[in-house]
Amino acid sequence: MSLQAEEERVVTLPVRGAGSPARAVAAAGPEDAIDRALQALNTDRLRDDYQSQSSFLYLSEFLPADATQQLIDAANALLPEVNRNYLPGHKAGGSVSRHTIDRLAPYIAELYRSPRLIAWLEKITGDRLQLSPEDDPHAYALYYYTRAGDHIGWHYDTSYYDGRRYTVLFGVIDNSSCKLDYELHTKDPNKADVPGSVQYPPGALILFDGDKLRHRVTPSLEGEMRVSLTLEYVTDPNMRPWRRFISNMKDAIAYFGFRQVFRKAFGGKV
Numbered sequence: 001m002s003l004q005a006e007e008e009r010v011v012t013l014p015v016r017g018a019g020s021p022a023r024a025v026a027a028a029g030p031e032d033a034i035d036r037a038l039q040a041l042n043t044d045r046l047r048d049d050y051q052s053q054s055s056f057l058y059l060s061e062f063l064p065a066d067a068t069q070q071l072i073d074a075a076n077a078l079l080p081e082v083n084r085n086y087l088p089g090h091k092a093g094g095s096v097s098r099h100t101i102d103r104l105a106p107y108i109a110e111l112y113r114s115p116r117l118i119a120w121l122e123k124i125t126g127d128r129l130q131l132s133p134e135d136d137p138h139a140y141a142l143y144y145y146t147r148a149g150d151h152i153g154w155h156y157d158t159s160y161y162d163g164r165r166y167t168v169l170f171g172v173i174d175n176s177s178c179k180l181d182y183e184l185h186t187k188d189p190n191k192a193d194v195p196g197s198v199q200y201p202p203g204a205l206i207l208f209d210g211d212k213l214r215h216r217v218t219p220s221l222e223g224e225m226r227v228s229l230t231l232e233y234v235t236d237p238n239m240r241p242w243r244r245f246i247s248n249m250k251d252a253i254a255y256f257g258f259r260q261v262f263r264k265a266f267g268g269k270v
C-alpha cells in the first residue's frame with residue numbers, strides 16, 4: 001500500500017477526557033483489501049489462464065493477511081451456528097448459510113458485494129455477474145470440515161438458474177490433510193480431461209464455472225479442522241419453479257437444514 005493510501009485510513013477520533021484528539025487507524029474494509037489484492041495481479045494473464053483451464057483459476061495467495069484474519073475470526077465465532085449434514089456415500093460436514101452470516105458476520109456479506117471484486121471477476125470470466133437472490137443460502141456460505149471423514153464426493157456446482165453459476169472459494173482455516181481434487185475440460189469434447197489437486201491455504205482464491213468443473217474434497221482425519229468460504233454469482237438470477245424445488249430440497253438436506261432454506265415460506269420466523 002502506498003504511504004498516501006495508508007495516511008487516508010488514519011482518522012481522528014475524539015477521546016473523552018483527553019485534552020487533544022487521539023489518532024487511530026481505522027479497520028480496513030473488504031473493498032480496501034480487494035484493492036490491495038488486485039494491485040499485485042496481472043489480470044490479462046490470469047484471464048488467459050482461466051480460459052485455457054476451461055473456466056478454472058487457482059491463486060494460492062489472494063487476500064491480504066488482515067482480510068484473511070477477519071474471515072478466520074468469523075469462522076471461529078460462527079462455530080456454534082454450524083449445521084451438520086450427512087449424505088451417506090456422498091457428503092459429511094457442516095455449513096453456515098448466508099442468512100446466519102448476515103446476522104453475525106457482516107464483513108463476509110460486504111466482501112461478497114465488493115464492487116471491485118465483482119468487476120475483477122467479470123474481467124476474468126467475461127460475463128456480467130449478478131448477486132444471487134436474497135433467498136439463496138449458497139450466495140455466501142462457510143463450509144466446515146471438523147470431524148474425521150468430513151468430505152464431499154465428486155460433483156459439479158450445478159446451476160439451477162437460467163444462466164451460469166460461478167463459484168469463488170476462499171481458504172479460511174486449514175489444519176487438515178483435505179485436498180480439493182478436480183478435473184479440467186470434462187465438458188469440452190475436444191480436450192482430454194486433466195486431473196488436478198490442491199490444498200488451498202488461508203487467503204487463497206479459486207474461481208470456476210459451476211457447471212464445468214468436476215470436483216471433490218477428500219476426507220478429513222481425526223483432530224483436523226478446515227473451513228472454506230464460498231461465494232456464488234450468477235448471470236441470470238431467474239429460476240424455473242421446478243428447479244427451485246429441487247434446489248431447495250438439495251440445500252435443505254445436504255447443507256443448511258429446512259429452517260434456513262424455507263425461512264421465506266415460514267414468513268421469516270424461523
Ligand SMILES: [Fe+2]
Pocket residue numbers: 155156157215
Ligand atoms: Fe462444489
